[in-house]
Amino acid sequence: MPETDTTAPTRPAGTGHDLKSGPGLIIVVVYGVLALAATGRSILQIVEYFERAPLAYLLSAAAALIYIAATYALARNHRRLAWVTISIEMVGVLVVGLISYLAPDLFPEKTVWGHFGSGYGFVPLVLPALGLWWLARNRH
8 A cells, every 4th residue: 555645735626725726826827927928028128129218128127037036936836935026026016106107208118017017907016916915825
């Protein structure tokens, strides 16, 4: 008879307390999609239009790197890294979003965090709140 690991936590499938099902999986997938979208857009903006808004495009590239790191951290269950990256993301979207309204000349075009992520359907504003909520709810 095969041995069973009695030290491994057991949870019913589909409870959302892991990253392989439920809300955890959805959050990882959305982070992955946003990481790809932000990376592609920031590369295009830096290569083709950098002189129009250098600060805005560099901030978009930084956001893309943060999304990549957050996706990795969530997918690999590196909770500390997930907390740090998602917290930075939350602060970033709030600060850059506010600055983009107060100093619109710095953000003449859509960027991932500019205008609180309006160019991405406000997903950059909502996603870190959901990510932090999920991390807090699923401490283990």
